[in-house]
Amino acid sequence: MAKKKSDNVLVRYERFLKYLSEGQYTQEEICNFLNISKRTLYRYIQTARKQGKNITIKNGRIALAEPCKQKEIKIELSADEKLLLSLMIEATNAYVSFFFENNPEYFRTLFNLVPERFIEVIPQPKSQLTILQRSWLLRIYYNLVEKNEFLEYEITYQKPSGEINTYKIVPFRLLFQKRSWYIVAACFEENEKLATEYRTFRINRVITLHETGRTFLPEQIAEARKRYALDRRNAWEFKGGPGTTEVIIKVHDERYWTFLTEVCWHPTQRNHPSQKTISFEVFDPNEMLPFLVQFADGIEVIAPRTLREKLFEFLRKSIERNGC
Incomplete structure (x- = not known):
């Protein structure tokens, strides 16, 4: 059987590489x-060259040189920078791994020029920060990274109610x-040398911020x-403390059961399919109220009773305000 033309081309190409590996030659x-x-x-x-071969042409002579050794670049990252980088990678994987992991053709298609887009990512709502607020966030971060002492700042802060107060904080x-971005800071009482309390401040509600010139050692905070x-271990959002309260909700709508159980909303979440109930262990159940309102027409709060009453009162006021 006669050899295909492509076979002959491949043989000649292999001979070309072997020939060059033995020396330098003219065209x-x-x-x-x-x-x-x-x-x-x-x-x-x-x-x-497309295959990564280092073909050189010098003084009219062609040679196959050793592959270029890339200089190793070491990048030193702080623990925070590594965390942010890992979060970016995790978020990227969450968006695109479904499309790429089984069929690499999706990957090639995405980065080619195609007449129509088939993937859409809708930006999630987030707090709007001014240029000044962004600069404060960066200043606090770099001061934490670069200095062994913790700086005190005086901030003017607007609460959701509109009330404006001044605080001295040590982030x-x-x-x-x-x-949203928050500043977690130790709060010192007047003439206090050791801080035992902390507070969180939403950065987009900070009106002014400046350094007071006072610094504190790590052991002071x-x-x-x-x-x-x-507190972070048993907080639903921000409020934590010693002890927890069990929250039990019963799901009466199958659609809500699917939605609520396909996501882990809290580390303590336990799903009970046979009873169609979901339980949580949190310090302040009242923080869950905005979350529960989303599913109020398909769930029932079994425990605690105080949370059930708060949900009822919230819905009653909503009906009064919006009822016909």
């Missing part, structure tokens, strides 16, 4: 040895939660940081 020498045209030689060179953590870490 004429290579063309005569392989019995090819200069145009074919040029095509071989281009193909080899020790930046928190991104519920699509250690208790506040420890309390914050403990």
Whole structure:
């Protein structure tokens, strides 16, 4: 059986690579040895380079050099920067891994010029920060990273009710939660040397911020940081503390059951399919009220009774305000 033309081309190309590996040659020498045209030689060179071969042409002589060794670049990242980077990677994987992991053709299609888009990502709502508020966020972060002492700031802060107050705070953590950035800070009483309390401040509600010139050592805010870490374990959003209350909701709508159980809303969430109930262990059940309102027509709060009553009162007021 006669060999295909493509087979002969492949053989000549392999001979071309082997020939170059043995020395340096002119165009004429290579063309005569392989019995090819200069145009074919040029095509071989281009193909080899696309395959990562280091083809060099110097003083009219062609050679196959050793692969270029890339210089190793070391990038030092802080623990926070590593966390942010890992979150970006995790978010990217969550959006696109479904399309790419089983069929790499999706990957190629996405990055080619195609006449129509088939993937749409809708930006999620988030707090709007001014340029000044962004600069404060960065200043606090870099002061935390670069200095071994914790700086005190005086801020003017507007509460959701519109009330404006002034606070002196010592930030020790930046928190991104519920699509907003928060400053977590130790709060010192007058002439107090050790802070045991902390508060969270939403950065988009900060009106003014400046450094007071006072600094505190890590051990002076250690208790506040420890309390914050403990509170985060059983807080639904922000409020944590010693002890928890079990929240049990019964789901009467199958659609809501699917939606509520396909997402882990809290680390303590337990789904009970046989009873169609979901339980949580949180410090302040009242923080769950906005979450429960979304599903109020298909769920029933079994415990605690105080949360059930608050949900009822919330819905009663809503009906009074919006009822016909």
